[in-house]
Amino acid sequence: MEKLVSVIIIIGAVFWVISILFMGGRWQPQMLAAVILLFGIFLAHFWEEAVHKEDE
């Protein structure tokens, strides 16, 4: 799960760079990148609180 979250976040960050370099920096692709990142961050915290703590 930790690896999956990391991959999602890295995809979001890379997509943002792509949106700036190759899509003219328009707000729509940036927003999509933000949504991906946000999804990854929420997942990361849910994993930390709900799963990681129980494992500990």
Add this chain to the structure above:
Amino acid sequence: MARERVSQSDEWQAWAQRYDIDGGVRTFESGLTLKVFLGAIFVGLLMMPGSIYLSWVSGGTGASAAPWVAVILFTELARRSFATVRRQELYMLLGLTGMAVGSGTNYRSFIWYGYFVNTQQAASYEIADKIPWWIAPARDSIAIAERSLLHWDWKWPIIIFLLMRVLSEMRNLGAGYFLFRLTADLERLPFPMAPIAAQGATALAETTGRSETWRWRVFSIGSMAGLIWGFIYIGVPSLTGVMMSEPIHILKIPFIDFTPSIEGFAPTGVFALATDFGQMLPGFVMPFPVIMTQFVAAIFSQFILNPQILYRFEILHQWRPGLDNRGTGLFNFLDFWFSFGLGKSFSFALVGLAASLPMLMKFRSARQKGIGQRGSLQPPPGRGDFPLWVMAGLWVVGMGTYVWFVHKFMVPNFPLSFLLGFAFIYTPLNSYITARTFGVLGRDLFEIPYLHEMTFILSKYEEIDIWFVHLPDEDYGRGTQQWREIELTGTTFTSMVAARLLLTPILLVSSIVVMHFLWKIAPVPSSQYPFIQTWWPINVTQECLRITALRDGNSQMLQALRGDYVMAGLTVSLAIYGLLWVVKMPSMWYYGFVGGIGGDPGMMIPMVLGAVIGRFYMIKRYGLKRWYMFNPVLAAGFFCGVGLVGMGTVAIALVSKAVIVKPF
């Protein structure tokens, strides 16, 4: 060896414990006693007229030093009476005296508008006859002609003011407490600046005991340092300004601007060295990772990002060579950093939700968790807590009533959707962001400037009266730190609330009487009050310009807002947070980076110096635990010393202006 992941909950928990130098173990007692209440009223009411008078004469008020004067007086009286004073009583005295002295501003707007309605500027801009009935009587009113606040013509402004005040207290109390429970109890954010006030009160309380403690020694060292620094930084310019045409500045106030010097290799970069080295004290207190990452982000912004990327790609396009830091900063702000900063602020809120939602969803287990554990909503026993639903309800009722009143009686034609949007969307979001930034950075992050102007343009409302309405765009986040201070001193919340409820009516009555008598002494403004005689005519013109600037629907701020830059701010901030999580770095770094990006590194140098000295010398010399015990007390003493010098020099300057006649 692979880096071990430290969850954000453990990271915050560790910092919160570091800043809680009592180790989280405290008993709560009421700070409200008869002697404290009477002491606060006596000192506060004694100093309130002087504070108002000083502000009208010289611009300074001495209000920051007044609570410390009261507390020092109190402790000295207690020592000579062989009585002891509890820290809860001293902290209560600090708060109530500050409230009493500060109440002098309650009715200041009445005097201001009493002057405003009869100015030439108000008449020429066609505003004078449009001042609403809830602000001031008509310009030909006898109350204004006779300079009397205790006149029947002021009844509606006074009634509306009192009603708004009651609703405001409800909102501030309810929302401030709710946010405190969320950020301090549930998330266990560290609130690094909160111990300063708490430890100052504790240090002074211990002087009334039998033996001298380390707190008093450290507080004394801090206050002597503050007196010396205050004399150099504030005292010398103030005193020499009285006797000479040009005051002597040992250090230029408030900064030395190097922006034109760096434009050769960093065009559009800003660098102004702050000269208030008193800021080293917060550098001792704040978390080291936050300060350093903030500084690195600011250096990166001004020396690489602005000149090499944003300027090259003409994103920063209004800058011209030769501009100082204010001009450069303003153009950069309008071109890019205003929009980027908005996005940054949203990321704070979203990251905060991501951190707290999982805990809220485990609400049942949150209620079962132990006191003091992150994710626990169990308050410590005896703290005097209130039911969360009561406080939330208090805020909803206060805000709802306020919006209803404004819509029904004040500006019925202004779109209700905007009022509701401000009240129930913008305000909670903004307050939550601020509460979290105070919880981590000890300061506010970002204010949206010209928000009202943008709103009025978007609403297409053209009446003047909207400018005189207090829109429901409030920020309760700052008050969250105060609740943490109350907790750290072991003062019950119920006693603090009771004290405010008892004192507020007394202050509301006494402050109007004081203001009435000061107005009776002489017209305001007049030669009796030289500071406002200088500035109020200019302020009237600025206010008239501000009110009428949107008559043709223009707003510089609205034109500066760009969606792609807002998204850039949001996405970059989220990416920083996410990538730090991926590489298992502390989340403190995120707050430092995002707090510092776009900032001026020169303004941070005193804090960085303090952080470096604290981390690499003080902690090595005294040990981590002792240093974290010392530095809030040191900072409290320091700011007390600076405040006393400030008040002293203002008083000397005032007396000198009354007796010294310059020969030329």
